[in-house]
Amino acid sequence: MDTAQLTRLNDFAWRIEPRGPMRVPAILYASEALIRDMDQKVYEQVTHVAALPGIVDAAYAMPDAHWGYGFPIGGVAAFDPGAGGVVSAGGVGFDISCGVRTLTTGLTAQQLDPAGRRLLAEALFTTVPAGVGSTGRLHLDGAAMDAMLAGGARWAVEQGYGEAADLERVEEHGCMAGARPDAVSAQAKKRQRNEMGTLGSGNHYLEVQAVAELYDADTAAAFGLAAGDVVASIHCGSRGLGHQIGTEFLKRMVIAAPEHGIHLPDRELACAPLDSDLGRDYLGAMRAGINCALANRQIITHLARRAFAQVFPDARLALLYDVSHNTCKEESHDVGGQPRPLFVHRKGATRALGPGHPDLPEAFRSTGQPVLIGGSMGTASYVLAGTATSETRALSSACHGAGRAMSRHQATRTWQGRALVDELAARGILIRSASYRGVAEEAPGAYKDVGAVVDAAEQAGLARRVARLAPLVCIKG
């Protein structure tokens, strides 16, 4: 992206002045180097979002923003239902409530000697279903499916997957209110029937990591992290159910846009007024999709605990936190000094509540919310914390990951899956995957430098760095 099109607010914030149909400005948070590397499509998409009805404040792009669907990935936008505001299926994305949860294990990296590491990799790979066409042990039909869609991780715990204490460490305390299983089609439910407790594919993974560096030892301690600790992170979403909800509502919103008086410069921006039957149906279905993702990560947590127990009977996996990065949530935000109920879309962006926020569990009241940033197989992941400035910067939002630097096609021409697995093994990182081609497409080198992204997030005041995590074992979806 050419910086000449932007007004530089400071070294890490850039503004696009409202012009043409834009109702609000667009604000991009990134270093100059990240802005220069950013796709020009991000500029186009963020200005389109700024033109949608009822948008409040600004259309935001996070430091990891890249070309998405209608909305940029790494996009944040809030809408006022009282001012004709809209909800957009594209602004949430196909993988509703895709997110990351991280668990402490009570183990240290020293305890994971090469033999133990190999046993753990095998145990996780055989216990957690991953990859294309994999199915879970749990098959949901009818009433059980609806109960899961209404109850989320809370439902999963009631079924014996995990512990009640886990729920405190999940956004929405593990259950998204306002979910409407009746608004989810039979097709979406059928697509999910055999997919509960599965990782999926693409960039989804279960990773065992070591705490490699601390930036704030006190906050790390409050998060249960110390240097050399072993943690496990799970990155996945709402599986086939979310994908089908996204697919179906995108089409309905495209077709209904003219009758709602909405002009779409790009069909992928498809949206419906919050105050419409279609908007309400989507919100109900999308919230059910959030619960599906929360239940899915809860079940996978249970499976990970079983796998760890086989190899390390002393391991004690405790949930640090669970964040979602593809959502639309009703939240109260200060706009012009007044609290207003807004519907905040975060597409490839993580909520980052600052210290003192009433929605935070007691353990994080003074530190701010843990913000979990996924990396790629060979690089790093990060734990950040929401800050006092998160709210005014971008409605308490931060980045979600590195973002791709290279297409999948280009990655498969650059790397070979088997060679990559061997190369990472030589560095002590064990990869287990059903597909070598999948591994090549997800090569660490195909991603941007996640360190530069989190540095920009910190410099911009979106969230601050707490710890860096280095991969030890990665089960690739």
Place this chain on the structure above:
Amino acid sequence: MAPPPFRSAARWEHFAHGADVGLRGIGPRLSEAFEQAALALTAVVTDPAGVDPARPVAIACEAPDPELLLVDWLNALIYEMATRGMVFSRFRVALDGHRLTATAWGEPVEPRRHQPAVEVKGATYTALAVARQPDGLWHAQCVVDV
């Protein structure tokens, strides 16, 4: 004897989209461009040459315009792949106005043999275009989310 006209012109290709994959079906007739787009969809997951077209699955969909119909067609295939656990390698498409009827032939996915790289979440309206090119060939394209 004249060669079968234009048959060899039908083909598919992928194009780059940041995080995902763009696919394009090309053919002398719109229905062939749709068939080729379906092959390009399979190629996102696995090499179509390794998929035995053993079992037929019937598909029908309807949409207000050719672009939405392309997305519906691809999403119908994605749905069948997900719910039947299959991959497809042969397609026959018939178009009648806004209606599409088709048969897709394939087999159950076998991870060891097919080495499926990724599952497709959905076909999107990004870079969506269905149009006849100056050379007379139809192009049917969009980005799929993986």
